[in-house]
Amino acid sequence: MYERGEPGHGASWAGAGMLAPYAERIDDEVLLELCRVSLALYPAFVQCVVEASGVNVELPLDGVVEAAFDVQRLDALVAFARELIARNVACKLLDRNESLLAEPALGKHILGALIIEGQGYVDNRRLGRALLAACRTRGVVVHAPVRELAIECDERRVLGVRSELGFAPASVVVNAAGAWAAQVPGVPPEARVPVTPVKGQMLALAAPAGFLRRATWVPGAYLVPRPDGRLLIGATAEDAGFDERVTAEAVHRLLDAALAAAPSLGAFTVTETWAGLRPGTPDGRPFIGPTVIDGLLCATGHYRNGILLAPVTADLIASFVETGDATPLRAFSPLRMVEGASRITHA
Numbered sequence: 101m102y103e104r105g106e107p108g109h110g111a112s113w114a115g116a117g118m119l120a121p122y123a124e125r126i127d128d129e130v131l132l133e134l135c136r137v138s139l140a141l142y143p144a145f146v147q148c149v150v151e152a153s154g155v156n157v158e159l160p161l162d163g164v165v166e167a168a169f170d171v172q173r174l175d176a177l178v179a180f181a182r183e184l185i186a187r188n189v190a191c192k193l194l195d196r197n198e199s200l201l202a203e204p205a206l207g208k209h210i211l212g213a214l215i216i217e218g219q220g221y222v223d224n225r226r227l228g229r230a231l232l233a234a235c236r237t238r239g240v241v242v243h244a245p246v247r248e249l250a251i252e253c254d255e256r257r258v259l260g261v262r263s264e265l266g267f268a269p270a271s272v273v274v275n276a277a278g279a280w281a282a283q284v285p286g287v288p289p290e291a292r293v294p295v296t297p298v299k300g301q302m303l304a305l306a307a308p309a310g311f312l313r314r315a316t317w318v319p320g321a322y323l324v325p326r327p328d329g330r331l332l333i334g335a336t337a338e339d340a341g342f343d344e345r346v347t348a349e350a351v352h353r354l355l356d357a358a359l360a361a362a363p364s365l366g367a368f369t370v371t372e373t374w375a376g377l378r379p380g381t382p383d384g385r386p387f388i389g390p391t392v393i394d395g396l397l398c399a400t401g402h403y404r405n406g407i408l409l410a411p412v413t414a415d416l417i418a419s420f421v422e423t424g425d426a427t428p429l430r431a432f433s434p435l436r437m438v439e440g441a442s443r444i445t446h447a
């Protein structure tokens with residue numbers, strides 16, 4: 101693995117770690133199914149990482165909450181609950197009192213809430229550290245930081261990677277450079293995937309552990325607890341290029357939304373603000389699988405759900421490398437956006 105910064109410190113560090121495909125309102129049924137499959141893989145994935153690394157990673161999947169503070173929103177939640185039940189997704193509508201019992205931190209002006217069961221969050225920073233340790237115990241060599249990474253290819257196939265450490269030959273190279281995947285030097289134009297950065301800003305408060313029990317959507321923001329008491333408030337979605345600055349306006353807007361829904365948060369200290377770049381794609385689907393250059397694969401473009409989609413992405417890439425069968429990857433193929441590439445077939 102070659103990383104130009106600190107491993108696990110891109111969007112995967114900046115994210116909120118929510119594992120909540122239904123609360124994300126994904127319209128694309130194919131993508132929703134991929135998210136659903138990945139969510140089902142999560143407990144075994146985390147257990148495997150914990151065992152290999154010795155780092156404990158908690159995985160609270162006891163539901164996510166959507167809170168309503170006006171009648172219109174409450175009606176929308178009732179309609180959404182019907183839709184979820186029709187899909188066999190367990191959920192529960194709560195009246196005002198039940199909502200306050202479930203999440204006492206929410207303001208008394210709440211009208212009701214919806215709990216979607218079986219979803220939750222993972223501490224993505226801790227998972228990143230555990231994953232890195234697990235990889236090292238399994239023999240993965242991590243080169244970081246490298247300054248001048250370039251992929252080398254001939255007209256047909258990938259040859260390896262070059263950096264200040266020298267040339268490393270490889271028959272398979274996976275471009276997993278997130279929002280920067282289209283910028284990696286040496287990738288031929290026909291194998292470049294149109295990934296663009298979507299900036300997300302967040303902040304954290306120091307709240308007593310358990311102050312908020314579940315990841316909770318409120319109008320204009322989401323609130324995500326951490327076992328250590330940090331309470332995350334996110335997130336903006338901005339088309340701002342590769343700008344990773346935290347702005348006063350975004351912090352103001354996020355705090356405004358959070359405090360309108362849970363006024364008691366106003367007493368807590370702001371401990372951190374940060375921004376990250378989600379890897380966005382033109383159709384909202386990730387790019388997973390082979391490019392037109394033999395051996396050059398992509399695992400990027402996961403936009404808002406890259407933490408959730410980590411286990412299924414790993415499985416799909418590993419299985420393609422082992423079997424050469426791209427059939428399960430067809431819907432997410434990097435070739436779908438490359439002109440003329442659909443004529444090229446891969447074994």
Ligand SMILES: Cc1cc2nc3c(=O)[nH]c(=O)nc-3n(C[C@H](O)[C@H](O)[C@H](O)COP(=O)(O)OP(=O)(O)OC[C@H]3O[C@@H](n4cnc5c(N)ncnc54)[C@H](O)[C@@H]3O)c2cc1C
Pocket residue numbers: 102103104105106107108109110111112113114115116117118119249276277278279280281283284285299300301302334335336375376377378379399400401402403404405406407408409
């Ligand atoms: C604010 C925010 C909130 C989010 N919330 C959630 C959430 O709740 N749930 C969820 O599932 N997802 C969430 N996401 C999305 C998720 O974080 C991303 O989809 C995911 O982390 C992308 O992972 P990645 O490995 O592709 O990219 P990254 O984690 O960005 O990793 C890419 C890495 O490639 C390295 N790199 C780039 N170019 C080069 C190069 N030339 N040479 C060497 N290394 C290079 C970078 O340094 C970086 O470390 C959120 C994202 C943000 C920003």
